[in-house]
Amino acid sequence: MxxxxxxxxxxxxxxxxxxxxxxxxxxxxxxxxxxxxxxxxxxxxxxxxxxxxxxxxxxxxxxxxxxxxxxxxxxxxxxxxxxxxxxxxxxxxxxMQMVFQNPYSSFNPKQTLKRALLDVAHFYGMPEEDAKKRIYELVDYVNLDRSLLSRRSGELSGGQLQRLAIVRALIPNxxxxxxxxxxxxxxxxxxxxxxxxxxxxxxxxxxxxxxxxxxxxxxxxxxxxxxxxxxxxxxxxxxxxxxxxxxxxxxxxxxxxxxxxxxxxxxxxxxxxxxxxxxxxxxxxxxxxxxxxxxxxxxxxxxxxxxxxxxxxxxxxxxxxxxxxxxxxxxxx
Ligand SMILES: Nc1ncnc2c1ncn2[C@@H]1O[C@H](COP(=O)(O)OP(=O)(O)OP(=O)(O)O)[C@@H](O)[C@H]1O
Ligand SMILES: [Mg+2]
Missing domain, CATH: 3.40.50.300 (P-loop containing nucleotide triphosphate hydrolases)
Structure with missing residues (x-):
């Protein structure tokens, strides 16, 4: 092994x-x-x-x-x-990525979730179009509706937000x-x-x-x-x-x-x-x-x-x- x-x-x-x-x-x-x-x-x-x-x-x-x-x-x-x-x-x-216990405290409540995820993708050097494509693919993968991305963290349930925390962790593959x-x-x-x-x-x-x-x-x-x-x-x-x-x-x-x-x-x-x-x-x-x-x-x-x-x-x-x-x-x- x-x-x-x-x-x-x-x-x-x-x-x-x-x-x-x-x-x-x-x-x-x-x-x-x-x-x-x-x-x-x-x-x-x-x-x-x-x-x-x-x-x-x-x-x-x-x-x-x-x-x-x-x-x-x-x-x-x-x-x-x-x-x-x-x-x-x-x-x-x-x-190596991390998923934390409390999804609410792991997102900035002032940003839309799309913005938060794009920032992560940019941090890892992904160009805008690739970043968007990757985020949409992953949002589909975790079984969420893409429309949720235009909301802020406080407007989502804990389960939805934890799925997005998983998306965030998966962005850099x-x-x-x-x-x-x-x-x-x-x-x-x-x-x-x-x-x-x-x-x-x-x-x-x-x-x-x-x-x-x-x-x-x-x-x-x-x-x-x-x-x-x-x-x-x-x-x-x-x-x-x-x-x-x-x-x-x-x-x-x-x-x-x-x-x-x-x-x-x-x-x-x-x-x-x-x-x-x-x-x-x-x-x-x-x-x-x-x-x-x-x-x-x-x-x-x-x-x-x-x-x-x-x-x-x-x-x-x-x-x-x-x-x-x-x-x-x-x-x-
Ligand atoms: N920054 C810190 N300064 C001082 N002590 C700390 C610090 N962070 C953690 N500790 C202490 O280290 C020990 C281990 O804490 P840790 O958070 O790793 O435990 P845990 O197993 O994750 O607990 P939980 O199940 O509550 O999450 C605890 O005694 C905690 O109080
Ligand atoms: Mg702990």
């Missing part, structure tokens, strides 16, 4: 204050993304899930270099984007789209339509996607692989069937248990998450999930960072309890 992105020991720390220790001043760092390493393969839709504040959006922004990373490397088509300057990023960003909670601000009745559009688009246009969501149901249906984040770190990653059918990490188990039931008779076999996520300026010692983990082993989980164990062909988990499964996989493998 060809790697589109290679993320290596990526960190994004925000300095959020100063503390005094032994007479010295030290910055207080909020560890929004804390040493993540994984790949995004060409043609896949990688779902990134976790509770609010676990670092999904920060990770996405780092990948597109909308914010500077603190440490680590990000290779896009084998080229490091960490050292790229703004000009190099403009060229590269044609190839990107190969990668990072969709950051693209349906969570929308009315439930239109969520499925937008999800279907994104799902079909991936295959029809040969895209690779990263899809951030705190809703597991969504990810289960449209993603090929799932990365589970907790407090800035990766706790589990694997193909979707493995994550849902052979769930290993207690945090992933709890997330799955907390998703709405498909059927009223469905029985939950895992505890729903309790307690608050710790402050990202004070990541717990050992496993970052140990303070909330129902399976915590005292003296191990709260002391030693668990390695990333490979428990199946395309399934890794960072939990001390996965050691046996990893050994079994090695023996059988």
């Amino acid at each position: 060809e790697k589109l992105f290679q993320i290596k020991h990526l960190k994004k720390y925000y300095p959020v204050g100063v503390k005094r220790e032994k007479g010295k001043e030290e910055p207080i760092l909020l560890k929004a993304v804390d040493d993540l390493s994984f790949n995004i393969f060409k043609g896949e839709n990688l779902g990134v899930v976790g509770e609010s504040g676990c670092g999904k959006s920060t990770l996405g922004r780092c990948l597109l270099k909308l914010i500077e990373s603190t440490e680590g490397d990000i290779l896009f088509r084998d080229q490091s984007i960490i050292k790229n300057n703004k000009k190099q990023m403009v060229t590269l960003r044609k190839d 990107p190969s990668f789209i990072m969709a950051d909670e693209p349906v969570s601000a929308l009315d439930v009745s239109v969520q499925a339509q937008i999800l279907n559009l994104l799902y079909d688009m991936k295959d029809e246009l040969g895209l690779t996607m990263m899809f951030n969501s705190h809703e597991l149901t969504v990810v289960e249906h449209i993603c090929d692989r799932v990365l589970v984040m907790y407090l800035g770190g990766m706790v589990e990653i694997g193909v979707t069937e493995e994550i849902f059918g052979n769930t290993m990490h207690p945090y992933t188990k709890a997330l799955i248990a907390s998703k709405p039931k498909d059927h009223p008779d469905e029985v939950k076999d895992h505890a729903v998450l309790e307690g608050e996520v710790p402050n990202a300026t004070e990541i717990p010692e050992g496993c970052r999930f140990c303070t909330r983990c129902p399976e915590m082993i005292d003296g191990l989980c709260n002391k030693k960072i668990p390695p990333l164990y490979r428990v199946a062909d395309r399934h890794w988990v960072s939990c001390h309890k996965a050691k046996k499964a990893a050994e079994k996989f090695m023996e059988e493998g």
